[in-house]
Amino acid sequence: MSRHEGHDEISAFFVERQGELLRYAYALCGNAEIAEDLVADAVARSLPRLRRGEIEQPRFYLRRAVFHAAVARHRRRLIEGRALDRLRAHARDATDDAGGTTETRVTERDALAAALLALPLPQRAAVVLRYLEDCSDADVAKAMGTSVGTAKSRISRGVRALRQHLGDDDAASASDAANESNR
Secondary structure (H helix, E strand, O other), X not given: OOHHHHHHHHHHHHHHHHHHHHHHHHHHHOOHHHHHHHHHHHHHHHHHHHHOOOOOOHHHHXXXXXXXXXXXXXXXXXXXXXXXXXXXXXXXXXXXOOOOOHHHHHHHHHHHHHHHHHOOXXXXXXXXXXXXXXXXXXXXXXXXXXXHHHHHHHHHHHHHHHHHHOOOHHHHHHHHHHHHHOO
């Protein structure tokens, strides 16, 4: 294979996976511009290794790179401060109309986004991969560079925190009781 053909394959791979990576990054940070930056940073950092053929599973490697880029941004407090305050204020001010109207769905989506942003980043990433990206527990573990048990724990704790944050205390209590009885 010529050098040019390898670049074409890599370009095709990025085009194919760009939407998936952007959705994942957006779910992690809650901001489309920051999500684009995270994906661009992950791709730029991964590109040399991809070109040299050093990455066996590029899909998982890129997800992990996006996750680590998000962690780095989080540590610098560029994500949480403004985005979380804005989403919380919006969710607090939104009115809830009965009947499943568009306004209700938007309000519920915004409340979920605020609840996701309130989770610690590792739990948020695990929940997003599992439920929004429809990954298996094993795929979540691969994408995050953890064991399957750690991934399951982060998913479980994240879901429990979401239920509590969103006011589904009965489901959260039942989940806690089930977890206690399994020990």
